[in-house]
Amino acid sequence: MRRTFLAAGICCAATTLTLSGCAGAGSLGSSGDTVTIAMVSNPQMQDAIKLSEQFEAENPGIDLKFVTLPENEARAKITASTATGGGEFDVTMISNYETPQWAENGWLTNLEPYIAQTEGYDQDDFIPSIKDALSYQGDMYSVPFYGESSFLMYRKDLFEQAGITVPDNPTWEQVAGWAEQFDNPDNDMTGICLRGKPGWGEVLAPLDTVINTFGGRWFDENWNAQLDSPEVKEAVQFYVDLVREHGEPGPATSGFSECATQFAQGHAAMWYDATSAVNTVESAESSQVVGKVGYAKAPMKVKENPGWLYTWSLGIPESSDQKDAAWKFVSWMTNKQYIDKVGNDLGWERVPPGSRNSTYQIPQYDEISGAYGPITLASINNADSQHPTVQPVPYTGVQFLTIPEFQDLGTRVSQQISAAIAGRTSVDDALAQAQQYAEVVGKTYQEEGR
Secondary structure (H helix, E strand, C coil): CCCCEEECCEEECHHHCCCCCCCCCCCCCCCCEEEEEEEECCHHHHHHHHHHHHHHHHCCCEEEEEEEECHHHHHHHHHHHHHCCCCCCCEEEEECCHHHHHHHHCCECCCHHHHHCCCCCCHHHECHHHHHHCEECCEECCEEEEEECEEEEEEHHHHHHCCCCCCCCCEHHHHHHHHHHHCEHHHCEECCECCCCCCCCCCHHHHHHHHHHCCCCCECCCCCECCCCHHHHHHHHHHHHHHHHHCCCCHHHCCHHHHHHHHHCCCECEEEEEHHHHHHHCCCCCCCCCCCEEEEECCECCCCCCCCCEEEEEECECCCCCHHHHHHHHHHHCCHHHHHHHHHHHCHHHCCCCCEHHHHHCHHHHHHCCCCHHHHHHHHHHCCCCCCCCCCCCCCCCCCCCCCCHHHHHHHHHHHHHHHHHCCCCHHHHHHHHHHHHHHHHHHHHHHCC
16 A cells, blocks of 8 residues: 555554455355444444344354444444454445545455356446446445435425425525525524534535535645635635524534434424435434425535435455355345345335435335435436546545545544534634645645656
8 A cells, every 4th residue: 555544543554464365255155154244323224234134044154243333433443443454344334435445455355256156136237336436446345235425405395385496406505595594493493404523424525515516625636735725715614604503503513313313303494415314304213304305406506516426335354254154244235135125124215225226116116216216316327526626636536535544634624624613713724724634645645746
């Protein structure tokens, strides 16, 4: 690896790793195996744990052990274990941020041999942008559990009562106006919910799409940091003002889960976040706004189609000594039959979306997802991680930068932004500090001539 991998403040020197080459797929049958799975504790993953008893019944020689953690904690623990070859986990839930980098480093098992001998798995059914994002040199090193872009969710019943028609492609200026109009603390209603919790996978996920569409960027094409540029300042000030003035209570401690609860319980007129949020918003078990929600593409200003591209996927660390058993579980949790199982056993609104094209051809899913299914698929297909910004940049990724340093850099910057949302610092001061962090990273790339 070309540089030290930074992960949540833990420096894992990849040059010290002595990982073996990729093992070929084995017999896919084993007995007495315990497969330890590290997962993020999101609703879709909790559904998988509920259904995993069926997997164990069908595979009596394999015992499953789940380690579930909030997103920020999971990232740090999974990264540290995988990078050091700790062997604690046989299956790890990672994303399109980690997969290509970790594959290049030799930390992940090449899944192509397993896929090839798993009858009916059909990797060509994966949505192309998602499949490509999880591949390295043409081979898949993790497989998607669900995929997502981002969109605007809004209470269509409230908007209809107010005589407002939301366009398919709203602007952030329109969103801010609607947030002000519907903000009514006396009736326990906020205008919008937006993430403010520190974490590169929390507040920076939506905020980076705002920066991109406002014409901002983290670095110019020569790796000069741009976080104190006028475009970034305008975008961040807009976001901070919007959530402080018309957002949820305690926005600096609100992430995806907190906003999901706020919106699903009917306490927010809008929510801009992941397309996968429909699993909560449209679930009668967890939501009081089922059937009352409208969906529009990610709000824009200058750059069109600013929605992000993300997928939670399952990979097998190269350090696992239970690869065959691990693949059995991975293929079970990511195949077409699992999607049918979720729909039939738990409800079609809880199907993990955005991974397979065939999901959108299931009659039951098509019927219940008419409001959000097509826009989810279009948003995923339109997200352009290769060209995320208005001006040229030397990196890829929409809501993150696909460079090893971003876990640490993004976390540090997010802490500054969250502090501004909390009112502990100004946006100018937060970005001045963020600029210093980014300059350190940019300088290393300039010195390498990249």
